[in-house]
Amino acid sequence: MASQQDAFKVEQNHGKSNVRVARIWKNVDESAHDFVEWNVAIKLLSDCIPAYTHADNSPIVATDTIKNTVFVKAKSCSQVVSMEEFGIILGTHFTKIYPQVTSAVIIIVEKPWDRVVVDGQSHHHGFKLGSEKHTTKVTVDKSGAIEINSGIRELAMLKTTQSGFEKYFMDQYTTLKEAKERMLATELTASWSYELRHLSDVSSKPFCFTKKYLDVKKVLVDTFFGPAKDGVYSPSVQNTLYQMAKAVLNRFPEITSIQLNMPNLHFLPVNISKNNLSVVKCEGDVYVATSEPYGTIEATLSRNMLSKL
Numbered sequence: 001m002a003s004q005q006d007a008f009k010v011e012q013n014h015g016k017s018n019v020r021v022a023r024i025w026k027n028v029d030e031s032a033h034d035f036v037e038w039n040v041a042i043k044l045l046s047d048c049i050p051a052y053t054h055a056d057n058s059p060i061v062a063t064d065t066i067k068n069t070v071f072v073k074a075k076s077c078s079q080v081v082s083m084e085e086f087g088i089i090l091g092t093h094f095t096k097i098y099p100q101v102t103s104a105v106i107i108i109v110e111k112p113w114d115r116v117v118v119d120g121q122s123h124h125h126g127f128k129l130g131s132e133k134h135t136t137k138v139t140v141d142k143s144g145a146i147e148i149n150s151g152i153r154e155l156a157m158l159k160t161t162q163s164g165f166e167k168y169f170m171d172q173y174t175t176l177k178e179a180k181e182r183m184l185a186t187e188l189t190a191s192w193s194y195e196l197r198h199l200s201d202v203s204s205k206p207f208c209f210t211k212k213y214l215d216v217k218k219v220l221v222d223t224f225f226g227p228a229k230d231g232v233y234s235p236s237v238q239n240t241l242y243q244m245a246k247a248v249l250n251r252f253p254e255i256t257s258i259q260l261n262m263p264n265l266h267f268l269p270v271n272i273s274k275n276n277l278s279v280v281k282c283e284g285d286v287y288v289a290t291s292e293p294y295g296t297i298e299a300t301l302s303r304n305m306l307s308k309l
């Protein structure tokens with residue numbers, strides 16, 4: 001929140017980060033338990049300028065209160081809620097209850113506890129840690145205007161073939177050899193926005209955010225890899241990223257834009273020689289795995305609103 005004070009423009013917000021809440025839903029009928037672990041960060045935009053300029057703390061909602069609210073709201077969710085719904089519940093609370101709070105931003109990252117399968121059967125109360133993380137960012141304004149983003153973090157994907165990189169711009173510093181055949185590895189971070197603009201949009205048509213997250217993830221993964229046997233050729237990370245984002249926008253009309261970040265994690269062919277004699281020659285088989293440096297490739301695709309007219 002910005003304000004003009006003396007000669008200065010003051011922009012400020014406050015909140016609490018790394019509020020780690022775990023919630024179990026034990027159903028009365030003794031069926032499987034549901035469990036989530038969320039890392040919640042909250043930022044409140046509020047009329048708190050006197051606290052900064054005149055040491056007047058009276059408008060500050062203490063960050064300790066903000067933290068407590070996460071646990072109070074987790075307790076009061078008697079039914080399973082998605083992270084996005086929990087973000088809406090928190091954002092609505094802070095903007096409704098406190099006159100000085102104009103907007104609340106809630107960011108949640110879910111720890112990937114997956115239900116264990118034992119002898120082919122889903123366990124009722126056993127969970128093990130998986131890999132990629134579901135994320136969300138929910139912004140709620142006092143007016144009821146909302147922005148809801150969902151996303152994925154740390155989705156590592158690798159293919160051992162069906163990738164190349166050729167005909168790129170070359171100059172006197174270019175030493176990279178063109179490749180028709182290489183491996184491709186990345187760790188995807190994605191985030192997408194839903195066409196939900198007001199709290200009333202959410203209450204009028206209940207939205208299954210968790211299912212949507214799983215569906216979007218499947219489209220991203222399937223597009224990256226292609227069919228199981230033959231895969232799909234990637235002429236660059238850039239093109240693969242574009243195909244993945246496009247597939248999501250084509251498939252889900254309720255998503256207005258998607259941002260993908262796909263680092264190019266390099267596996268370098270191993271070629272070792274001694275006295276001009278080869279000790280190890282990479283024939284598409286032995287590589288050195290590197291973590292740095294890595295290529296950074298990211299893009300955002302949004303619907304061209306003119307194309308809707």
Ligand SMILES: O=c1[nH]c(=O)c2[nH]c(=O)[nH]c2[nH]1
Nearest residue numbers: 165176235236237238264295
């Ligand atoms: O798919 C790629 N895109 C690049 O921009 C790039 N740059 C590079 O060195 N290797 C690759 N690979």
